[in-house]
Amino acid sequence: MAKKKAEDIKLTLTDEEREGLDNEGIKRVLTNKAVLEAAKKYKFTDEEQEEFDYLVENEKHKFFVAKAIEDKISVNENDVTKLYTDNKPSFDAQNIPFSQAKEIIQRDLLNQQVAILEAEELNKLVEEMGDSVEITKKELLFSKGNPDIIKTIIVGKVIGKKMADEKFEEQEQNKKDLEIIKDSVYINYYLDLEVRKNVKVTQEEITEIYENEKAKLGNVTPNSAYQQIANGLLNNKAIEERNNLINKIAEEYKVDEVAKEYTENEEN
Structure with missing residues (x-):
């Protein structure tokens, strides 16, 4: 069965998604939906699927860890003051x-506290786990020997076991959040792949900028x-390419037109 073209797909919002949004807000949500549609039409290679x-x-x-520590x-306001x-x-x-x-201090304190609590939660999970964690040859090959990825895989197995024991993914209140998380990863991974x-970046571009700016570079x-x-x-090219891609997808899925329809319906 042939996949529908972008122009044949009509993006829609639920009442919950639309609630409280102005035209720009509606466009943001519709754009995310459009990118997700485009992402899901893209066929991952085996390597890309594994990374995803x-x-x-x-x-x-x-x-899961965030929910455990929330x-x-x-x-403490006294600490902030x-x-x-x-x-x-x-x-x-x-x-x-x-x-x-005050906002800066609160944010910094919050980040520090979250980091400490996350570490404590992970330590608790490790203490509760069995004597060993198995990592497969496939997982080692995927990591390409990167110790950070290997560590993440191992820690993930510990967390995954706890999630399974608690039937975390089966709990109704978590299903929607986990689906949103997966969609967010889908959107960002697809955009990153395309970027x-x-x-x-060519050597010529780097050299040209260096020659023009070297007098200002000091030591x-x-x-x-x-x-x-x-x-x-x-970084600059990646940001530009990402924005261009998002705009192109939004145009293909007629985001502006659909957003306008929703806004006009709200006003009538």
Whole structure:
């Protein structure tokens, strides 16, 4: 059966998805749906499918840990005030008002607390596990010997076992969230794949920028400068390519037209 073309697919929003959104909000949600449709029409190679599955499982495990610690997270206002007082000269020097400084401190404290709680939760899971964790040849080949990936796979097996024991993925309240997580990975992985295929930085581009800017580089060595220029170029091109791809997909799926229809229906 032939797959439908983009122009033949009418994007729709549920009442829940549409609630409280203005035209721009509706367009954002519709654009995500359009990219997801495009992603699901793309056929992964075996290697890409393996990487995608790894990313999905990894995000599921992160979600499980996040749910396990969510009731333990709290930021003490006294700690916020003390940190603000201790660092007030620095905030004043940067013209950062109290309200903004407070948000910065709260965010930093929250991130620190989450990192500590996540580590504690993982340690608890490891303590509860059996004597060994098996990693397969296929998984080792996938890791390409990267110790961080191997560690993630091993930790994932520990978390996955706990999730299975608790029937975490079968619980109704988690099903929707896990589906959203998978869709998000699908969207981002597809976009990243397309960007990787299309974005290249040439030696000529790097050299041209280096020659034009070298007088401003001070004590930066040529090798370091070339690396920084290459990374900057690659990042800028990747962002541009990603945005262009999203805009192209949105146009193919007539996102603006559909969003306009929803907005007009709301007004009538």
